[in-house]
Amino acid sequence: MNRTIRRAGTVTLLLVMALLLRLTWLQMMHGEALADSDKNRRNTIEQYAQPFGDIYVGGEPVTGSKRAEDGGDLRYKRTYTDGPLYAPVTGYASQVRGATQLEGIYQxxxxxxxxxxxDPLQILTGEQAEPGNVLTTIDPDVQRTGYRALGDKKGAAVAIDPDSGxxxxxxxxxSFDPSRISGSGSDDTAAWEQLTERSGNGKHDDRPMLNRALRHxxxxxxxxxxxxxAAALENDLYSSVDEPTDSPDPYTLKGTSTVLENENRSAPCEDASLRTALRYSCNNVFAKLATDLGAGKLREQAEKFGFNDEKQDVPVRAAKSNFPTEMDEAQTGLSGIGQFEVTATPLQMAMVSQAIAHNGELVDPHMVSRVQDGNGHTLQSYEDPDSHRVMSERTAQQLRSAMGTVVDKGTGSNAQIDGLTVGGKTGTAQHGVDNSGMPYAWFTSWAETDSGEKVAVAVVVEDSDAARAEVSGNGLAAPIAKKMMTAALR
Structure with a gap:
């Protein structure tokens, strides 16, 4: 063999050995990461090689699978029953764009x-098993009632069983139909582009893919x-909701010349008790209370309810409801009426009513009861959630009584339900530069039957056809809450 051929053979052998060593090193050091990479199409092919398991509501599946029509290597695509109704619960599973919410968490x-x-053999071979299912706590009557009641308004609503969470x-x-974006065809792409165009920052931005109930x-x-x-009672600032407060009307924010007026200037808000102040929604009372308590005590109470929790999982990760960590006295006063930098999701405000209705104890809210395998065996259960005390039983009882007055005789009269005990609180929140935005109409409430069954509901209407002067929690949000509470308890 001549020298040139020998040298070429040696170099070729070395190159082959180097390639084998490189492949071995990659497999050992990065094999798992490469296998799990989002760019590894084999994973997507494997995922969509068989029908998915389902997400259940009220014992019936609200998801499904069907053969993909484009004849590609992804054999099945996701389908949804009443997609816009349940999109805030299911999220979407897309062949191209991944999965969100319950579809993503339990993918x-x-x-x-x-x-x-x-089984052990499938684990060794990497073979796919029969898919499992996810059982939700959603009541289809409550969900549908809330969806129909909100109608073409921009807003959200959350209903919780106070005793079970x-x-x-x-x-x-x-909302939107996840079925329209679950595939990889041109129609799915066009639907996705249309949805993203509606999620910009323009005048007609309505963000249908935004989960306003949990994520806004x-x-x-x-x-x-x-x-x-709750903070005033828990910190013994006042002994009961019927004790007069020290609250001048109007109230000047401390350290400023800014005078805080009440919306209803004829309301008896000067030195009003907590019951009267909640009934007439007296700004002067609660701004003064917040200032007297101080930012620290107010923040402590807010955080017991769930504010500032960055990992509030239900199991979908909810957006953080914010109570500011640094404020001067004037800003603390504004925070006492739910303004300045205070923000909340409908979930969070439902949790406030939930804790009050459940004797001061907050049971962790959750929208999944069980995760099962294909044979119905439980893989994971959420039916015994954790809980923690937010306030004393006495404080909760006092607040239930005062919230009942709001509905029976005050600003929440549109939530009255024959045969049920109902308590609530209205809200109209200003926002935007110089409060130029359309006010948000809020209502948070609870209802109870004679036999002790309960529900807590929070509703926010961000935008409607109502004129600015007609926007109110009682006018827009309370009727929606009333319908959902009725559906839950009847």
């Missing part, structure tokens, strides 16, 4: 790749006064 269970679904409804409008925190306005009232 491995629903597509059969979760190791808990596999089960989320019975999570409604967000406007806005100023809560006067509904936050319940938190202030």
């Amino acid at each position: 491995d269970v629903l597509n059969g790749t979760d190791d808990r679904l596999k 089960e989320i019975l409804g999570a409604v967000s409008t406007p 925190a806005v100023p809560p306005g006067s509904t936050f006064k319940l938190v202030v009232a």
